[in-house]
Amino acid sequence: xxxxxxxxxxxxxxxxxxxxxxxxxxxxxxxxxxxxxxxxxxxxxxxxxxxxxxxxxxxxxxxxxxxxxxxxxxxxxxxxxxxxxxxxxxxxxxxxxxxxxxxxxxxxxxxxxxxxxxxxxxxxxxxxxxxxxxxxxxxxxxxxxxxxxxxxxxxxxxxxxxxxxxxxxxxxxxxxxxxxxxxxxxxxxx
Numbered sequence: 001x002x003x004x005x006x007x008x009x010x011x012x013x014x015x016x017x018x019x020x021x022x023x024x025x026x027x028x029x030x031x032x033x034x035x036x037x038x039x040x041x042x043x044x045x046x047x048x049x050x051x052x053x054x055x056x057x058x059x060x061x062x063x064x065x066x067x068x069x070x071x072x073x074x075x076x077x078x079x080x081x082x083x084x085x086x087x088x089x090x091x092x093x094x095x096x097x098x099x100x101x102x103x104x105x106x107x108x109x110x111x112x113x114x115x116x117x118x119x120x121x122x123x124x125x126x127x128x129x130x131x132x133x134x135x136x137x138x139x140x141x142x143x144x145x146x147x148x149x150x151x152x153x154x155x156x157x158x159x160x161x162x163x164x165x166x167x168x169x170x171x172x173x174x175x176x177x178x179x180x181x182x183x184x185x186x187x188x189x190x
Contacts, residue, residue: 123141
């Protein structure tokens with residue numbers, strides 16, 4: 001197959017024409033004005049004035065500012081601590097985030113199901129009639145945990161208080177993971 005090489009001046013002009021044609025296509029689809037580089041011919045039409053160049057430059061600056069603002073907003077969001085509602089849904093979600101960070105298995109459904117069975121969602125409930133209560137250590141809180149179990153399975157990063165909703169859920173899930181593999185595997189008193 002024969003080959004030939006364009007003279008250097010022709011190659012530059014051809015490259016400039018292709019680049020200008022591509023820019024003109026982008027300009028047509030985005031509504032931006034494009035000016036041709038010195039010595040190049042525009043694919044669609046030659047630049048009309050210096051204001052076309054100013055428009056392109058202004059748009060480029062606006063895009064750069066927008067990118068910087070988006071980057072700053074993303075960084076600020078990463079620095080902002082996550083907040084949770086002060087209700088059963090919020091307590092479960094906060095516990096799940098702590099559990100995930102600590103490698104404790106469990107799901108929203110498993111926690112919610114067991115909480116509803118054990119306490120009906122009341123973080124201040126105390127069982128005063130079972131064998132634990134008779135022995136002086138009543139089950140308390142959302143997942144009806146006794147103090148010795150709470151002490152043994154308390155998860156750092158949560159309050160050291162048995163009836164704190166997040167601490168109670170997280171300690172109970174930690175206990176259930178050790179004993180049953182996951183709170184999801186618990187379907188009755190544990």
